[in-house]
Amino acid sequence: MLKKDFDNAAILPLITEFEGVPGALLPILHRIQETLGYIPQQAVGCVAEFLNLSRAEVHGVISFYQHFRQHACGKHILEVCKAEACQSRGGRELDAHVREQLKCDFNETTTDGKITLEAVYCLGLCATGPSIAIDGKPYSRVNEQRFKQLLEQMS
Amino acid sequence: MTVRIYVPIDSVALSLGADEVAGAIQIEAIQRGIDIQLVRNSSRGMLWLETLVEVETEQGRFAYGPVNPQDVKSLFDADFIRLGEHPLFHGAVDEIPYLKRQQRLTFARAGITDPQSITDYVQYGGYVGLQNALTMDAETIVDCITQSGLRGRGGAAFPTGIKWKTVLDSESEQKYVVCNADEGDSGTFSDRMIMEGDPFMLIEGITIAALAVNATEGYIYVRSEYPHAYASLKQAINTAVDKAYLGENILGSGKTFNLNMRKAAGAYVCGEETAMLESIEGKRGIVRAKPPLPAIQGLFAKPTVINNVISLATVPVIFSQGADFYRDYGMGRSRGTLPVQLAGNIRHGGLVEIAFGITLRELIEDFGGNTESGRALRAVQVGGPLGAYLCDSQLDVRMDCEALQQVGGSLGHGGIVVFDDTVDMAQQAKFSMQFCEIESCGKCTPCRLGATRGVEVMDNIISGHNVQQQTLLLKDLCSTMLDGSLCAMGGMTPFPVLSALKNFPEDFNLKSVPEAG
Ligand SMILES: Cc1cc2nc3c(=O)[nH]c(=O)nc-3n(C[C@H](O)[C@H](O)[C@H](O)COP(=O)(O)O)c2cc1C
Numbered sequence: 001m002l003k004k005d006f007d008n009a010a011i012l013p014l015i016t017e018f019e020g021v022p023g024a025l026l027p028i029l030h031r032i033q034e035t036l037g038y039i040p041q042q043a044v045g046c047v048a049e050f051l052n053l054s055r056a057e058v059h060g061v062i063s064f065y066q067h068f069r070q071h072a073c074g075k076h077i078l079e080v081c082k083a084e085a086c087q088s089r090g091g092r093e094l095d096a097h098v099r100e101q102l103k104c105d106f107n108e109t110t111t112d113g114k115i116t117l118e119a120v121y122c123l124g125l126c127a128t129g130p131s132i133a134i135d136g137k138p139y140s141r142v143n144e145q146r147f148k149q150l151l152e153q154m155s
Numbered sequence: 156m157t158v159r160i161y162v163p164i165d166s167v168a169l170s171l172g173a174d175e176v177a178g179a180i181q182i183e184a185i186q187r188g189i190d191i192q193l194v195r196n197s198s199r200g201m202l203w204l205e206t207l208v209e210v211e212t213e214q215g216r217f218a219y220g221p222v223n224p225q226d227v228k229s230l231f232d233a234d235f236i237r238l239g240e241h242p243l244f245h246g247a248v249d250e251i252p253y254l255k256r257q258q259r260l261t262f263a264r265a266g267i268t269d270p271q272s273i274t275d276y277v278q279y280g281g282y283v284g285l286q287n288a289l290t291m292d293a294e295t296i297v298d299c300i301t302q303s304g305l306r307g308r309g310g311a312a313f314p315t316g317i318k319w320k321t322v323l324d325s326e327s328e329q330k331y332v333v334c335n336a337d338e339g340d341s342g343t344f345s346d347r348m349i350m351e352g353d354p355f356m357l358i359e360g361i362t363i364a365a366l367a368v369n370a371t372e373g374y375i376y377v378r379s380e381y382p383h384a385y386a387s388l389k390q391a392i393n394t395a396v397d398k399a400y401l402g403e404n405i406l407g408s409g410k411t412f413n414l415n416m417r418k419a420a421g422a423y424v425c426g427e428e429t430a431m432l433e434s435i436e437g438k439r440g441i442v443r444a445k446p447p448l449p450a451i452q453g454l455f456a457k458p459t460v461i462n463n464v465i466s467l468a469t470v471p472v473i474f475s476q477g478a479d480f481y482r483d484y485g486m487g488r489s490r491g492t493l494p495v496q497l498a499g500n501i502r503h504g505g506l507v508e509i510a511f512g513i514t515l516r517e518l519i520e521d522f523g524g525n526t527e528s529g530r531a532l533r534a535v536q537v538g539g540p541l542g543a544y545l546c547d548s549q550l551d552v553r554m555d556c557e558a559l560q561q562v563g564g565s566l567g568h569g570g571i572v573v574f575d576d577t578v579d580m581a582q583q584a585k586f587s588m589q590f591c592e593i594e595s596c597g598k599c600t601p602c603r604l605g606a607t608r609g610v611e612v613m614d615n616i617i618s619g620h621n622v623q624q625q626t627l628l629l630k631d632l633c634s635t636m637l638d639g640s641l642c643a644m645g646g647m648t649p650f651p652v653l654s655a656l657k658n659f660p661e662d663f664n665l666k667s668v669p670e671a672g
């Protein structure tokens with residue numbers, strides 16, 4: 001997996017665009033993650049300073065929300081829905097199949113650094129599950145065969 | 156002559172290849188020299204037919220579905236633009252019984268319009284409600300909502316008029332309207348369909364709410380799992396500002412209302428209204444103790460209206476058609492219509508908007524066509540992950556908040572998830588505890604620790620260890636969670652767990668459920 005380092009020069013512009021926005025912490029964290037793929041440790045200090053918060057407060061917020069990643073991720077993010085409506089349509093079986101195929105568990109990245117696997121609790125595609133999202137793009141009626149095709153299409 | 160063809164842009168359609176279908180139609184049309192205009196419309200909500208392609212003719216719109224990209228060639232071969240015979244043909248869209256039997260007030264434009272076209276929106280009745288509201292004073296607007304009988308669709312079914320009145324009566328220079336678009340319940344997607352499919356209606360509803368309480372700032376809190384809904388709303392807000400439906404001096408009225416968006420970050424509990432406020436303020440989503448009510452001290456400690464997407468999206472039709480028109484639908488204290496979401500293992504899954512009072516059985520059998528697998532139905536979870544698991548003998552209950560409560564259920568956000576006879580209800584009960592363990596905000600012990608203990612106890616029951624004694628422990632744990640939790644996360648997780656135990660004891664290695672001693 002890629003181990004990236006970012007200096008403040010890369011992070012600061014992502015933060016300063018939120019000057020004057022009330023309650024700007026979540027929008028800032030989203031901006032950082034959208035740009036860098038995760039929220040690197042160095043960013044915590046920059047964000048804390050900008051918002052006049054302690055590092056502990058910023059860290060507390062990052063760790064509270066499942067969406068925010070504290071480590072670099074793979075090239076693609078694969079989210080698999082684990083919620084009830086998908087369970088009723090074969091979601092539990094798909095979940096097991098995906099982990100077996102990728103040889104990794106949730107919140108882990110495949111050894112080739114290609115895919116980070118994440119759990120999601122409902123994508124709002126509950127009538128046509130099992131559902132997954134690849135880099136934010138939704139797919140439903142995903143059976144083993146469709147998953148195989150999608151996997152092959154991922155470069 | 157140019158033929159207009161519609162391919163939905165709703166996430167469900169996208170998840171089934173709608174972009175590829177649209178692309179294939181365009182290529183095929185060019186190759187065959189056929190002049191078409193492709194419109195990306197919203198979804199009709201007949202989700203088992205997605206991707207549903209429609210062809211416009213002088214006799215109205217006609218449906219083909221479900222269309223996969225590889226079907227496109229055969230559609231052209233069959234001359235589908237002149238309604239040629241094809242196995243995927245369903246006739247006139249408006250005549251499809253699933254749609255024809257609905258009472259679509261909030262979803263009146265679903266599938267008909269291009270979501271990003273404000274011209275379409277206005278042409279199909281949009282912004283009449285706002286025009287009317289702009290002629291009223293704040294009290295009259297609140298009275299109209301009270302008259303309509305509208306109750307919140309986010310889960311708690313609280314009367315919207317009372318909430319608005321409280322905010323209107325709270326003195327403050329700054330007030331807020333917050334739209335709860337966190338839609339975390341499994342089996343629900345009506346908020347998503349509105350945001351993706353008819354965003355101007357939601358914006359209009361929020362604007363009327365702002366006029367009702369004299370708020371000048373608003374927020375929509377959208378879950379991060381809904382990137383398409385977020386993008387759609389964002390674009391629509393920009394259009395509304397450009398056209399003077401938002402911002403300063405709305406339609407020349409001198410009123411100001413600014414609408415902002417916030418993206419959530421994957422915490423189910425942030426759908427709870429006070430946790431959501433914390434999150435918008437940039438904090439961890441920890442539930443606040445009430446009082447103070449958010450209507451008095453809400454966002455940034457200012458009086459705040461908080462409503463669900465469907466509640467707010469229903470406001471425009473009330474102001475265009477009148478409070479009495481809306482209130483005449485429904486039963487008992489549940490007035491108006493409910494956008495039901497048929498989900499899970501069901502043949503005809505989708506959105507059914509219908510007056511309160513229809514039975515669960517009519518929805519599942521008549522609309523839904525029973526299980527998709529063709530196997531026997533075994534359990535139905537109504538109202539999301541905090542809702543009870545009902546069994547077949549309970550399906551004659553009417554869709555109405557009070558009626559559902561009487562059978563130990565809850566309406567929640569109107570999601571219905573069907574399971575066939577392959578389901579293991581002990582596993583489902585375990586999942587409910589796991590979900591609470593993952594999603595608990597951690598503020599109170601019964602929820603935080605109770606859920607963790609609950610998972611352990613369920614593991615013991617599933618592996619057959621000391622089942623009688625562990626079942627008593629489970630019941631005990633559930634009653635502590637019911638009584639000692641600050642919010643419904645901990646307070647209602649026992650609903651699915653205990654209903655699974657009560658209705659399906661055989662899955663818990665029990666012949667009958669032991670009584671607490
Ligand atoms: C754990 C939990 C999650 C909730 N999730 C949502 C949600 O995703 N969307 C929603 O509108 N309401 C949700 N609610 C209900 C809200 O607290 C609140 O009642 C609602 O947003 C008020 O709007 P309404 O009156 O229009 O329904 C949730 C409540 C709890 C306890």
Ligand code: SF4
Binds near residue numbers: 424600603645646
């Ligand atoms: S019940 Fe659970 S989620 Fe609700 S306030 Fe208590 S700990 Fe937080």
Ligand code: FES
Binds near residue numbers: 122129131
């Ligand atoms: S439960 Fe999987 S998409 Fe809703």
